[in-house]
Amino acid sequence: MKRALLLILVAILNCAVAVFGQDNQSVLWEISGKGLAKPSYLFGTYHVASISVLDSFPQVMRIATSCDFALFETGGSHIGDTPPPIQTAQPPLDSIFTPAEYAIVDSFFTASSYGSIRQHTNDADLLSMFQVALTIQLGHGNKQDEPFDGLLLNRLSKLNKPVFQLDDPQEVDNVINGLGYRNIAKMLVDIINDKTAFQQQAPEEAKDLALYSKTLRQPLRLSEEVNVNLGKATIHRNAHWVPKIEEKISEGNCFIAVGFKHLQYKTGLIQLLRNKGYTLNPVNL
Structure with a gap:
């Protein structure tokens, strides 16, 4: 059960950054047609x-x-x-973790650029903590402990690019409630305690490209049904995002960055937008 929950959570957080385009296998797709004045772009990230x-x-x-x-x-x-407004608030961290777990997590974040969690016990975001911990444990801790998407968002924001979000707060809250705060807390502690289980081999910066380009081999499976675990993390959110994407691409051309898993299968954004009448073609990088 714990393994299944972890797979669901990683499906939410992890997507694949594939860095080459060949045939129909790409992480960057051009959206055109249906009267759009300019093309928009759909990019699959690895958080x-x-x-x-x-x-x-x-x-x-x-x-x-x-x-x-x-x-x-x-x-x-x-x-x-x-x-x-979100109806159910996250409980304080010291009520989610045991005292021993709280000390482990606090020590971990104190050693990072984020600092102690003690002053954020009542307002920290547990899912974001999980994502940051996974980023650090994958080997970027000294150079990067902010998730990939956040860095990309910040770069565009600094260029005064208008930035919008697809998820409603309630949508994220529903996903977390379905998993359970206590289960997420346990998995966060496991990641901190067992670095090698999530690292496989500590990637040096020079190895990052080779490490993440392996995800290119993951087929998009655009004509297939999604599996149950991934479906729990993507189907409802993808369907909820499509009207928002349509609204913004009708106003101007957009760069849409979401987890690669949200592009895959019949219920992914590529096929959902095609079903709406748009043309999506892979961009060769």
Whole structure:
């Protein structure tokens, strides 16, 4: 059961950064047709990748900066009506972790650029803590302990690029409640305690490109049904995002960065947008 929960959570956080395009296998897709004045772009990210992967392919950043808007899973302004307030708040951290676990997690974050969690016991985001811990444990700790998507978002924000988010707060809250705060807390402690289980081999910065480009071999399976675990993390959110994507690409061209898993299968964004009448073609990087 614990393994299944971890797979679901990593499916939410982890997507694949594939850095080459061949045939229909790519992580960057051009969206056109259906009366769009300019094409938009759909980019599949790997949330815990090193930013050096992005820097190795300046074409992606050139496309991102040429677009009118940027859309991410979280971060940025809401699209459309402001969602209602979240009804269920995350419990304080010291009630989710045991005292011993709390000390382990606090020590871990104190050693990072984020500092002690003690002053954030009542307002820290547990899912973000999980994502940051995974990023650090994958080997980027001294150079990068902010998730890949956050770094990309910050780069575009510094260029005064309007940034929007696809997830409503309630949507994220529903996913977390389905997993359970206590289960997420246990997995966070496991990641901190057992670095090698998530690292496989500590990638040096020079190895990052080779490490993450392996995900290119993951087929998109655009004509297949999604498996149950991945479906729990993607189906509802993908369907919820499509109207928001349509709204923004009708206003101007967009750079849309979401986890690669949200592109895959019949229920992924590639096929959902095609079903709406748009043309999506892979971009060769």
